[in-house]
Amino acid sequence: DIQLTQSPSFLSASVGDRVTITCRASQGISSHLAWYQQKPGKAPKHLIYEASTLQSGVPSRFSGSGSGTEFTLTISSLQPEDFATYYCQHLNGYPITFGRGTRLEIK
Amino acid sequence: EVQLVESGGGLVQPGGSLRLSCTASGFTFSDHHMDWVRQAPGKGLEWVGRTRNKARSHSTEYAASVKGRFTVSRDDSKNSFFLQMNSLKTEDTAVYFCVRDSNNYSFDYWGQGTLVTVSS
Numbered sequence: 001d002i003q004l005t006q007s008p009s010f011l012s013a014s015v016g017d018r019v020t021i022t023c024r025a026s027q028g029i030s031s032h033l034a035w036y037q038q039k040p041g042k043a044p045k046h047l048i049y050e051a052s053t054l055q056s057g058v059p060s061r062f063s064g065s066g067s068g069t070e071f072t073l074t075i076s077s078l079q080p081e082d083f084a085t086y087y088c089q090h091l092n093g094y095p096i097t098f099g100r101g102t103r104l105e106i107k
Numbered sequence: 108e109v110q111l112v113e114s115g116g117g118l119v120q121p122g123g124s125l126r127l128s129c130t131a132s133g134f135t136f137s138d139h140h141m142d143w144v145r146q147a148p149g150k151g152l153e154w155v156g157r158t159r160n161k162a163r164s165h166s167t168e169y170a171a172s173v174k175g176r177f178t179v180s181r182d183d184s185k186n187s188f189f190l191q192m193n194s195l196k197t198e199d200t201a202v203y204f205c206v207r208d209s210n211n212y213s214f215d216y217w218g219q220g221t222l223v224t225v226s227s
Binding site: 036 | 142151152153154157168169170171204209211212213214215216217218219220
């Protein structure tokens with residue numbers, strides 16, 4: 001199975017900060033990586049697919065990059081509504097797996 | 108507008124069975140693979156299983172943790188998707204989400220989730 005290792009698992013930041021979350025795959029997954037945002041009690045929201053393509057309606061302060069085994073999600077200027085938990089996911093075969101999540105909290 | 112609405116969750120005893128349903132609207136259901144994803148209380152996301160679209164003959168895939176106990180199925184004529192859960196264990200307690208595959212290597216729409224509690 002392909003394991004996804006997210007880091008950090010917890011991140012404390014302020015409004016206006018630039019933050020980066022990393023997702024490393026245990027083997028190459030081409031660009032078949034997606035990112036999701038989840039707020040407490042809600043379903044995850046799809047942010048990015050194919051490593052770097054922004055889902056329609058997602059603010060441009062979100063960006064993704066990477067291919068192969070190393071990927072990043074960057075938020076260029078944190079807004080109050082961005083404080084949430086973020087998950088990466090691979091869809092390069094089965095089983096589909098998610099990273100363990102990065103909890104982003106207000107400093 | 109794409110909508111996914113789950114139903115069928117509840118409390119069940121260990122060893123019991125439960126069937127979840129998901130009703131879809133707002134898109135051509137038969138064109139999309141459909142998946143179930145679960146989230147145990149306070150934990151992360153876990154993919155459970157998939158049924159592929161009509162073009163891929165509705166073939167299925169499962170996570171190892173549920174293979175042989177859970178069955179995914181669909182009825183394209185009713186825009187519906189199902190998860191039959193047998194031999195339930197306490198560790199199957201979770202919110203179960205019905206999810207649409209975007210056809211672009213991601214899950215673009217999620218239902219609101221339905222809670223399954225396995226407890227005696």
